[in-house]
Amino acid sequence: MKIIVGSKNPTKIKAVQEVFANGVISSLDVESHVAAQPFSDEETRKGAINRAIQCAESIRNGMGIGLEGGVMYVDNRLFLCNWGALVTQNGTIYTASGARILLPEEINQQLKSGMELGDVMDSYSKKHDVRKKEGAIGIFTNDLVSRQEMFTHVVRLLRGQWEYGK
Numbered sequence: 001m002k003i004i005v006g007s008k009n010p011t012k013i014k015a016v017q018e019v020f021a022n023g024v025i026s027s028l029d030v031e032s033h034v035a036a037q038p039f040s041d042e043e044t045r046k047g048a049i050n051r052a053i054q055c056a057e058s059i060r061n062g063m064g065i066g067l068e069g070g071v072m073y074v075d076n077r078l079f080l081c082n083w084g085a086l087v088t089q090n091g092t093i094y095t096a097s098g099a100r101i102l103l104p105e106e107i108n109q110q111l112k113s114g115m116e117l118g119d120v121m122d123s124y125s126k127k128h129d130v131r132k133k134e135g136a137i138g139i140f141t142n143d144l145v146s147r148q149e150m151f152t153h154v155v156r157l158l159r160g161q162w163e164y165g166k
């Protein structure tokens with residue numbers, strides 16, 4: 001099974017490699033066609049779908065997978081959210097959401113000022129490229145859950161729906 005992942009982010013690529021261990025996995029840097037910092041479940045999900053469609057359309061006899069991180073509000077509190085999409089060769093779209101956790105109010109203010117979470121997390125944690133390593137979810141769970149592990153769960157949900165629908 002050939003699968004193209006719509007990102008060059010290693011946390012996303014490794015998540016797909018783990019779930020489709022027997023697949024032929026490649027990656028493609030595609031546009032999400034949503035804001036660089038998605039600000040709702042709908043926008044984040046749309047970004048994942050847009051990535052997956054571009055990937056599926058770029059390959060014969062294969063599938064596209066898009067994974068997108070974003071933020072959204074519950075009771076006016078900012079949460080990290082994550083969405084994935086799998087698009088089959090015949091155009092069927094499966095989606096699933098991943099874990100979400102509360103983000104500090106100071107991060108909410110910085111994102112509302114137009115910053116991207118990836119940049120905010122690096123300065124907040126005084127680390128480099130958090131987005132490609134433990135992720136915000138890793139920082140705020142004391143590394144109990146990494147960004148790759150979170151995306152692995154999302155990809156399992158996608159694969160499970162695809163297998164059920166086959």
Ligand SMILES: O=P(O)(O)OP(=O)(O)OP(=O)(O)OC[C@H]1O[C@@H](n2cnc3c(O)ncnc32)[C@H](O)[C@@H]1O
Pocket residue numbers: 006007008009012036037038067068069070116117118119121130131132134135136137138147
């Ligand atoms: O290369 P791509 O696939 O775009 O990966 P990315 O790290 O930019 O991640 P997304 O586009 O999926 O996420 C949209 C924005 O939210 C940020 N983001 C989302 N989840 C994050 C996390 O767990 N840790 C750090 N930044 C995160 C990310 O850096 C972007 O600025």
Ligand SMILES: [Mg+2]
Pocket residue numbers: 036
């Ligand atoms: Mg991005």
